Amino acid sequence: MDNGETGADRLDFIREIIRSDKADGTHAEIVTRFPPEPNGYLHIGHAKSICLNFGAAEEFGGRCHLRFDDTNPIKEELEYIDSIQEDVRWLGFDWGENLFFASDYFEQLYQWAEALIEAGKAYVDDLSAEEIRAYRGTLTEPGRESPYRDRGVEENLDLFRRMRRCEFADGARVLRAKIDMAAGNINLRDPVLYRILHAHHPRTGDAWCIYPTYDFAHGQSDAIESITHSLCTLEFEGHRPLYDWLVDNLPVPSRPRQIEFARLNLNYTVMSKRRLLELVQEGQVKGWDDPRMPTLSGMRRRGFPPAAIRDFADRVGVAKRDSVVDVALLEHCVRTDLNHQAERRMGVLRPLKVVIENYPEGREEELEAVNNPEDPAAGTRMVPFSRELYIERDDFMEDPPKKFFRLAPGREVRLRYAYFITCREVVKDADGNVTELRCTYDPETRGGDAPDGRKVKATLHWVSAVHAIPAEVRLYDHLFTRPDPGADGSLLDDLNPNSLVVLDGCRLEPALAGLSAGELVQFERLGYFCVDPDSTPDRPVFNRTVTLRDTWAKVKARG
RNA sequence: UGGGGCGUCGGCAAGUGGUAAGCCACCGGUCUUUGGAUCCGGCAUUCGCAGGUUCGAAUCCUGCCGCCCCAGCCA
DSSP states (O other): OOOOOTTTTOOOHHHHHHHHHHHTTSOSSOEEEEOOOSSSOOBHHHHHHHHHHHHHHHHTTOEEEEEEOOOOTTTOOHHHHHHHHHHHHHHTOOOTTOEEEGGGGHHHHHHHHHHHHHTTOEEEEOOOHHHHHHHTOOSSSOOOOOTTTTOOHHHHHHHHHHHHTTOSOTTSOEEEEOSOTTOSSGGGSSOEEEEEOOOOBTTTBTSOSEEEOHHHHHHHHHHHTTOSEEEEEGGGGGGHHHHHHHHHHSOOSOOOEEEEEOOOOBTTSOOOHHHHHHHHHTTSSSSTTOTTSSBHHHHHHHTOOHHHHHHHHHHHOOOSSOOOBOHHHHHHHHHHHHHHHOEEEOEESSEEEEEETTSOTTOEEEEEEESOTTOGGGOEEEEEEESEEEEEGGGBOSSOOTTOOSBOTTOEEEETTSOEEEEEEEEEOTTSOEEEEEEEEEGGGTTSOOTTOOOOSOEEOEEETTTOEEEEEEEEOOSBSSSSTTTTSOGGGGBOTTSEEEEEEEEEOGGGTTOOTTOEEEETTTEEEEEOTTOBTTBOEEEEEEEOOOHHHHHHHHO
């Protein structure tokens, strides 16, 4: 373990419950589960749940199941089942043999439904959806009982069996639990257990035309799998009494406990599947794996290491308070991980030509550069140097303000791992734009140090013009301009028009050629970048994963 | 004038009657061939508010106030 010192023995309230249940013998083995519905791609919010469920199980020597909550065929697809498994694995977790589907339990669930009918605790209701809503009452008024509520067991059984045999149309009837239409908790006002859906299910095909609701499937599925702690988000708190009612009134093989925690919210982004889907469908982003998306596939493409996401989940903690976490914390976790693992390279995003007037034409040499100052084992590489170079346009100012200590007319700076150079002349085009810098170098400073001990205040990254490889670089920023997108008005109004900036004509050092998709590097002084899948051997494409901390940008912004 | 939750630093979050951890952010400084990293220091006399109990309260009691969730045959 790398960290964990901070609060090493401080457990969140859920782990505290688990610890206690194990200590007092309530449970000999801890079993949790991550239960996504296969109706979309996983996002960073799911990552919190995955890390909690798999993490806690592992910490207490138990196991965690991956269970697809596929009870609504209308929204679910095989594509999502596949992507979810890929994402969970990528995050670093392994469910082993414990892959399950709520649909595997459809027959058992059906049998339990009949048992409930036989016990007089469920009935078939002929009311329409609208009527059921009207009969349910409101938050402050009790509901009314359905006229079909007191049907006899035989009639209910007959009707329910015919529902299964697909004798009725969608919506014609439902199976309801008989609990209490006057309950303060609306979830207890005879909740729907089964509905008729003539829909093709991604796994059971056309075997069924009635499907259990979430409420009728979840707790029982947990019980079947011997889940000890069923962790879910806060909005299910009101469902817990129903969860318990079902588990208590059915002959299930175990007694799981539901515990709720706050879902993850991040500023400058949205997390709801509905809104993410909108962004994809309206073409605001290029897909679920657009590097700006908070999806795991987007973050993977962006270059976020899974270890950084796990670290983030740890640092965010688990509690019951509604909260919004600063995306800066996520970025910090990404930088911390990458700082240790990413090799350094030089790349110029916005090239400005520099000609070293006193460097012989046609001559070239190779200079040794450190691959990763954080990791000596990463070794060194050779970087070609010649008379014509490119430096970053941002690293030169003709009329620099006081705190700018990069290149300027008459000023001397260091080219990293190379020489000190001094700017002698600024060449401009007819419009007055700087097109080239004429400089001289000091041969005595090879490698970056001056024998006479003189210092320079800046070190610039650079690339040799003839040796450089051209590349496309994509820069990303927050998808939205405000921390709470859509808070007052349309979500689209808050879209950040500069969330993606594509730079063409970037110039990279030769060592950056031939990398494969997903490889991560630091471009010195600029940030961490990874190779995008769009990359081809003659057309490298890099994504900027995250910038480096930029103190100068802050100083500059302050004026 | 229903039911269920939650209110501790700008953002997360420990704390469970003994006198406010930590992290991110931010602000200084050190160091530096990345204005990166590192290292050092600063950052809640106060825990939604008001009373009360107590030698002692963020922690217990009472009353207010605020925010979130629930009226899908979604999950």
